[in-house]
Amino acid sequence: MPANLLKGKVISRSIRDTIRGAVGELADQGQRPGLAVVLVGDDPASAIYVRKKAQACDKLGLHSVVRILPESTSEGDLLALIDQLNADPAIHGILVQLPLPPSMAADDVLRRIDPRKDVDGFHPENVGLLLLGQPRFVACTPFGMMKMLEHAGCELKGKHAVVVGRSNIVGKPIALLLLQQHATVTICHSRTQDLEGHVRRAELVVAAIGRAEMIRGDWIKEGAVVLDVGINRLDDGRIVGDVDFAGASERASWITPVPGGVGPMTITMLLWNTVEAARR
Ligand code: GUN
Numbered sequence: 001m002p003a004n005l006l007k008g009k010v011i012s013r014s015i016r017d018t019i020r021g022a023v024g025e026l027a028d029q030g031q032r033p034g035l036a037v038v039l040v041g042d043d044p045a046s047a048i049y050v051r052k053k054a055q056a057c058d059k060l061g062l063h064s065v066v067r068i069l070p071e072s073t074s075e076g077d078l079l080a081l082i083d084q085l086n087a088d089p090a091i092h093g094i095l096v097q098l099p100l101p102p103s104m105a106a107d108d109v110l111r112r113i114d115p116r117k118d119v120d121g122f123h124p125e126n127v128g129l130l131l132l133g134q135p136r137f138v139a140c141t142p143f144g145m146m147k148m149l150e151h152a153g154c155e156l157k158g159k160h161a162v163v164v165g166r167s168n169i170v171g172k173p174i175a176l177l178l179l180q181q182h183a184t185v186t187i188c189h190s191r192t193q194d195l196e197g198h199v200r201r202a203e204l205v206v207a208a209i210g211r212a213e214m215i216r217g218d219w220i221k222e223g224a225v226v227l228d229v230g231i232n233r234l235d236d237g238r239i240v241g242d243v244d245f246a247g248a249s250e251r252a253s254w255i256t257p258v259p260g261g262v263g264p265m266t267i268t269m270l271l272w273n274t275v276e277a278a279r280r
Contacts, residue, residue, distance in 0.1 A: 003252040004152070006227070008144065008264030011151045015268050016060060022275045023061045033278035034063035035093040035119065035270070036085045040078060040104070041071035046097045053095070056267045062274060063090060075104045079112050086114040093119035093274035098169075116280065119273035121173070130176050137273050142174035144265025145206070145227050146181075152254045154204070154225050156181040162198050164188045164215065164242070165208030170229050174206050207242035217247015226255040229262050 026033060035057055039050045050066060057064035067081060078096075085094050094117045100106045110118075115125040121139040129136045138146075149156065161183040165171035175185045188198050190209075199205055199219040205226045207215050212232035220226060220243075230242030241258030249255050256262050 003226070003249040003255040005261075006148045006152060006254050006256045007260055008148070008256070008262055008268075009260060011148055012264050012268040015147060015272065019268070019271050019275055020060050022279070026275070026278055027061070031278060032061070032063045032090075033093070033275050034065070034088075034091045035095065035274045036065045036067065036088075036091045037095050037097065038067045038069070038078070038081065038085075039097045040069045040073055041101050043099075046099075050097055053267055053270060056271055057274075060271055062271060065091065071101050075109065078104065078109060082109070082112045086112075086117060091117065092277040093117055093270075095120050095270065117277060119270060119277055121273070122168070127168070127173070130173060133180050135177075135180075137276070138177065138269075139169055139173045140266045140269040140273065141170050141229060141262060142177055143269040143273075145174055145229075145262055146177050147265060147269070148227065148256065148262070149204075149225065152225060154254070156183040156204070159183045159203045160186070160201060161204040161206065162186045162188060162202035163206040163208070164195065164199070165206075165210070165229070167208060170208040171206075174208070178204070178206075205243070209242050211242055212240050213242070213244045215243040215248070217244040217250065220248045220251040222251050223253045224251065226252045227262060228256050228258050231258060231263065 037050050037053050039046055054064045054066050085091050094113050096109055110122045113123055115123040118126050118137055121137040126137045161178045163171050163175045166187055166189045175187050178185050186198055188195050196219050203224050208229040226243055226248050228241035228243045232240050239259050
Protein backbone atom coordinates (compact mmCIF):
# COMPACT_ATOMS: atom_id res chain seq x y z
CA MET A 1 0.00 0.00 0.00
CA PRO A 2 1.43 3.42 -0.86
CA ALA A 3 2.59 5.51 2.09
CA ASN A 4 0.54 8.29 3.62
CA LEU A 5 1.95 11.69 2.76
CA LEU A 6 3.15 14.14 5.38
CA LYS A 7 2.56 17.49 3.68
CA GLY A 8 4.03 20.44 5.55
CA LYS A 9 1.61 22.94 4.11
CA VAL A 10 -1.40 21.00 5.35
CA ILE A 11 0.08 20.22 8.78
CA SER A 12 1.13 23.87 9.11
CA ARG A 13 -2.43 25.08 8.82
CA SER A 14 -3.56 24.11 12.29
CA ILE A 15 -0.27 25.33 13.82
CA ARG A 16 -0.72 28.67 12.05
CA ASP A 17 -4.24 28.90 13.50
CA THR A 18 -2.73 28.44 16.96
CA ILE A 19 -0.14 31.14 16.20
CA ARG A 20 -2.88 33.49 14.96
CA GLY A 21 -4.76 32.95 18.22
CA ALA A 22 -1.65 33.64 20.29
CA VAL A 23 -0.94 36.81 18.31
CA GLY A 24 -4.52 37.91 19.03
CA GLU A 25 -4.08 37.30 22.78
CA LEU A 26 -0.84 39.28 22.79
CA ALA A 27 -2.56 42.10 20.88
CA ASP A 28 -5.19 42.26 23.65
CA GLN A 29 -2.29 42.92 26.02
CA GLY A 30 -0.96 45.64 23.72
CA GLN A 31 1.92 43.55 22.41
CA ARG A 32 2.88 42.54 18.88
CA PRO A 33 5.56 39.90 18.30
CA GLY A 34 8.35 41.27 16.14
CA LEU A 35 10.88 39.41 13.99
CA ALA A 36 14.00 40.91 12.43
CA VAL A 37 15.51 39.06 9.47
CA VAL A 38 19.00 40.03 8.39
CA LEU A 39 20.40 39.11 4.99
CA VAL A 40 23.96 39.87 3.94
CA GLY A 41 24.64 39.78 0.21
CA ASP A 42 22.39 39.02 -2.75
CA ASP A 43 22.18 35.24 -2.94
CA PRO A 44 18.91 34.74 -4.86
CA ALA A 45 17.77 31.66 -2.91
CA SER A 46 18.39 33.40 0.44
CA ALA A 47 16.54 36.49 -0.81
CA ILE A 48 13.49 34.32 -1.61
CA TYR A 49 13.57 32.68 1.85
CA VAL A 50 13.84 36.06 3.55
CA ARG A 51 10.91 37.45 1.57
CA LYS A 52 8.81 34.38 2.43
CA LYS A 53 9.57 34.81 6.13
CA ALA A 54 8.47 38.47 6.07
CA GLN A 55 5.32 37.61 4.10
CA ALA A 56 4.42 34.89 6.60
CA CYS A 57 4.79 37.42 9.45
CA ASP A 58 2.46 39.85 7.65
CA LYS A 59 -0.15 37.13 7.09
CA LEU A 60 -0.30 36.17 10.76
CA GLY A 61 -0.12 39.68 12.19
CA LEU A 62 3.49 39.69 13.42
CA HIS A 63 5.65 42.77 13.02
CA SER A 64 8.65 42.14 10.78
CA VAL A 65 11.75 44.04 9.81
CA VAL A 66 14.00 42.94 6.96
CA ARG A 67 17.52 44.37 6.87
CA ILE A 68 19.46 43.65 3.69
CA LEU A 69 23.16 44.53 3.84
CA PRO A 70 25.58 44.52 0.91
CA GLU A 71 28.06 41.66 0.54
CA SER A 72 30.86 44.15 1.29
CA THR A 73 29.51 44.81 4.81
CA SER A 74 32.14 44.36 7.51
CA GLU A 75 31.58 41.88 10.29
CA GLY A 76 31.81 44.79 12.74
CA ASP A 77 28.90 46.56 11.07
CA LEU A 78 26.82 43.37 11.13
CA LEU A 79 27.59 42.87 14.83
CA ALA A 80 26.61 46.50 15.49
CA LEU A 81 23.26 45.90 13.76
CA ILE A 82 22.71 42.78 15.91
CA ASP A 83 23.47 44.82 19.05
CA GLN A 84 20.90 47.36 17.95
CA LEU A 85 18.26 44.65 17.35
CA ASN A 86 19.13 42.98 20.68
CA ALA A 87 18.29 46.28 22.39
CA ASP A 88 15.11 46.99 20.39
CA PRO A 89 11.99 46.25 22.52
CA ALA A 90 9.81 45.88 19.39
CA ILE A 91 11.96 42.98 18.21
CA HIS A 92 11.50 39.63 19.97
CA GLY A 93 13.20 37.38 17.43
CA ILE A 94 16.35 37.85 15.35
CA LEU A 95 17.37 35.66 12.43
CA VAL A 96 20.54 36.08 10.42
CA GLN A 97 20.04 34.24 7.15
CA LEU A 98 22.74 31.66 6.42
CA PRO A 99 25.03 31.18 4.64
CA LEU A 100 26.93 34.38 5.42
CA PRO A 101 29.64 35.61 3.03
CA PRO A 102 32.87 33.60 3.50
CA SER A 103 34.64 36.67 4.91
CA MET A 104 32.46 36.48 8.03
CA ALA A 105 32.76 34.11 10.98
CA ALA A 106 29.19 32.77 11.21
CA ASP A 107 29.81 31.35 14.71
CA ASP A 108 30.77 34.77 16.09
CA VAL A 109 27.77 36.39 14.42
CA LEU A 110 25.29 33.81 15.77
CA ARG A 111 26.82 34.08 19.23
CA ARG A 112 26.18 37.84 19.25
CA ILE A 113 22.39 37.37 19.05
CA ASP A 114 20.76 37.62 22.47
CA PRO A 115 19.92 33.94 23.21
CA ARG A 116 16.45 35.02 24.36
CA LYS A 117 15.87 36.42 20.86
CA ASP A 118 17.53 33.52 19.02
CA VAL A 119 14.39 32.15 17.36
CA ASP A 120 16.57 30.09 15.00
CA GLY A 121 17.86 28.10 17.99
CA PHE A 122 21.45 28.33 16.72
CA HIS A 123 23.05 30.12 19.71
CA PRO A 124 25.33 27.79 21.74
CA GLU A 125 23.26 28.50 24.87
CA ASN A 126 20.10 27.23 23.15
CA VAL A 127 21.92 24.28 21.61
CA GLY A 128 23.24 23.43 25.09
CA LEU A 129 19.79 23.65 26.64
CA LEU A 130 18.49 21.25 23.98
CA LEU A 131 21.33 18.84 24.77
CA LEU A 132 20.36 18.97 28.44
CA GLY A 133 16.74 18.18 27.59
CA GLN A 134 15.56 21.67 28.57
CA PRO A 135 14.86 23.19 25.15
CA ARG A 136 14.18 26.93 24.93
CA PHE A 137 14.31 27.64 21.20
CA VAL A 138 14.67 24.63 18.93
CA ALA A 139 15.96 25.05 15.36
CA CYS A 140 12.92 25.45 13.13
CA THR A 141 13.39 22.56 10.68
CA PRO A 142 13.85 19.81 13.31
CA PHE A 143 11.13 21.40 15.44
CA GLY A 144 8.77 21.23 12.44
CA MET A 145 9.73 17.60 11.85
CA MET A 146 8.75 16.71 15.40
CA LYS A 147 5.36 18.34 14.80
CA MET A 148 4.98 16.20 11.67
CA LEU A 149 5.69 13.02 13.63
CA GLU A 150 3.10 14.10 16.19
CA HIS A 151 0.61 14.63 13.34
CA ALA A 152 1.32 11.11 12.03
CA GLY A 153 0.66 9.74 15.52
CA CYS A 154 4.13 8.23 15.43
CA GLU A 155 5.01 6.69 18.80
CA LEU A 156 8.74 7.22 19.23
CA LYS A 157 9.37 5.43 22.52
CA GLY A 158 11.79 2.56 21.94
CA LYS A 159 11.75 3.02 18.16
CA HIS A 160 14.94 2.75 16.18
CA ALA A 161 15.52 6.07 14.43
CA VAL A 162 18.32 6.52 11.92
CA VAL A 163 19.35 10.09 11.18
CA VAL A 164 21.46 10.43 8.06
CA GLY A 165 23.43 13.70 8.28
CA ARG A 166 25.11 15.43 11.22
CA SER A 167 24.67 19.14 10.52
CA ASN A 168 24.20 21.59 13.37
CA ILE A 169 20.98 22.83 11.77
CA VAL A 170 19.19 19.50 11.22
CA GLY A 171 21.02 16.22 11.95
CA LYS A 172 22.28 16.89 15.46
CA PRO A 173 19.19 18.70 16.81
CA ILE A 174 16.69 16.17 15.40
CA ALA A 175 18.75 13.35 16.91
CA LEU A 176 18.54 15.06 20.33
CA LEU A 177 14.80 15.67 20.00
CA LEU A 178 14.16 12.03 19.07
CA LEU A 179 16.33 10.89 21.98
CA GLN A 180 14.29 13.10 24.30
CA GLN A 181 11.20 11.22 23.10
CA HIS A 182 12.92 7.93 24.06
CA ALA A 183 13.80 6.75 20.56
CA THR A 184 17.00 4.75 20.07
CA VAL A 185 18.95 7.00 17.75
CA THR A 186 21.73 6.20 15.31
CA ILE A 187 23.43 9.10 13.54
CA CYS A 188 24.96 8.21 10.17
CA HIS A 189 27.14 10.47 8.03
CA SER A 190 29.47 10.50 5.04
CA ARG A 191 32.04 8.23 6.74
CA THR A 192 29.52 5.69 8.06
CA GLN A 193 30.19 2.15 6.96
CA ASP A 194 27.24 0.15 5.69
CA LEU A 195 24.74 3.02 5.55
CA GLU A 196 22.36 0.66 3.78
CA GLY A 197 22.42 -1.79 6.69
CA HIS A 198 21.60 0.97 9.18
CA VAL A 199 18.75 2.34 7.09
CA ARG A 200 17.32 -1.16 6.55
CA ARG A 201 16.91 -1.56 10.33
CA ALA A 202 15.32 1.86 10.87
CA GLU A 203 11.70 2.31 11.90
CA LEU A 204 12.17 6.04 11.36
CA VAL A 205 14.53 7.46 8.74
CA VAL A 206 15.56 11.11 8.72
CA ALA A 207 17.43 11.98 5.54
CA ALA A 208 19.42 15.22 5.75
CA ILE A 209 22.55 14.66 3.70
CA GLY A 210 21.96 16.86 0.66
CA ARG A 211 22.58 14.16 -1.95
CA ALA A 212 19.88 13.49 -4.50
CA GLU A 213 18.05 10.20 -3.95
CA MET A 214 21.02 8.69 -2.12
CA ILE A 215 18.75 6.55 0.04
CA ARG A 216 17.24 3.87 -2.14
CA GLY A 217 13.61 2.94 -1.86
CA ASP A 218 14.33 -0.75 -1.31
CA TRP A 219 16.43 0.09 1.78
CA ILE A 220 13.32 1.29 3.59
CA LYS A 221 11.87 -1.13 6.12
CA GLU A 222 8.23 -2.07 5.57
CA GLY A 223 6.04 0.37 7.54
CA ALA A 224 8.87 2.81 8.41
CA VAL A 225 8.32 6.56 8.67
CA VAL A 226 10.51 8.61 6.32
CA LEU A 227 11.29 12.31 6.78
CA ASP A 228 13.26 13.73 3.85
CA VAL A 229 14.88 17.11 4.41
CA GLY A 230 16.83 17.12 1.13
CA ILE A 231 16.12 19.63 -1.62
CA ASN A 232 18.28 18.79 -4.64
CA ARG A 233 17.92 20.10 -8.17
CA LEU A 234 18.68 17.54 -10.90
CA ASP A 235 20.20 18.44 -14.29
CA ASP A 236 16.75 18.15 -15.86
CA GLY A 237 15.45 20.79 -13.43
CA ARG A 238 13.45 18.43 -11.22
CA ILE A 239 13.63 18.94 -7.46
CA VAL A 240 14.13 15.72 -5.51
CA GLY A 241 14.94 14.79 -1.93
CA ASP A 242 17.69 12.63 -0.45
CA VAL A 243 15.40 9.58 -0.66
CA ASP A 244 14.15 7.79 -3.77
CA PHE A 245 10.55 8.84 -3.19
CA ALA A 246 8.80 6.47 -5.61
CA GLY A 247 10.53 3.38 -4.24
CA ALA A 248 10.34 4.42 -0.58
CA SER A 249 6.66 5.29 -0.72
CA GLU A 250 5.83 1.69 -1.68
CA ARG A 251 7.26 0.51 1.66
CA ALA A 252 6.93 3.37 4.16
CA SER A 253 3.81 3.98 6.26
CA TRP A 254 4.36 7.77 6.18
CA ILE A 255 6.68 9.82 4.00
CA THR A 256 7.34 13.50 3.33
CA PRO A 257 7.20 14.51 -0.35
CA VAL A 258 9.83 16.83 -1.84
CA PRO A 259 8.94 19.58 -2.41
CA GLY A 260 6.01 20.25 -0.08
CA GLY A 261 7.08 18.06 2.84
CA VAL A 262 9.35 19.35 5.58
CA GLY A 263 10.11 22.70 3.87
CA PRO A 264 6.84 24.52 4.63
CA MET A 265 7.09 23.63 8.33
CA THR A 266 10.28 25.62 8.84
CA ILE A 267 8.76 29.09 8.47
CA THR A 268 5.75 28.11 10.56
CA MET A 269 7.99 27.07 13.44
CA LEU A 270 9.99 30.30 13.09
CA LEU A 271 6.78 32.23 13.67
CA TRP A 272 5.94 29.93 16.58
CA ASN A 273 9.33 30.63 18.18
CA THR A 274 8.89 34.37 17.64
CA VAL A 275 5.51 34.34 19.39
CA GLU A 276 7.08 32.31 22.22
CA ALA A 277 9.88 34.88 22.49
CA ALA A 278 7.32 37.68 22.76
CA ARG A 279 5.30 35.78 25.39
CA ARG A 280 8.38 35.33 27.54
N1 GUN B 1 19.54 29.04 5.77
C1 GUN B 1 18.93 27.86 5.44
N2 GUN B 1 18.10 27.46 6.44
C2 GUN B 1 18.21 28.39 7.41
C3 GUN B 1 17.58 28.53 8.69
O1 GUN B 1 16.78 27.70 9.14
N3 GUN B 1 17.94 29.63 9.39
C4 GUN B 1 18.85 30.54 8.92
N4 GUN B 1 19.14 31.59 9.69
N5 GUN B 1 19.43 30.44 7.74
C5 GUN B 1 19.11 29.37 6.99
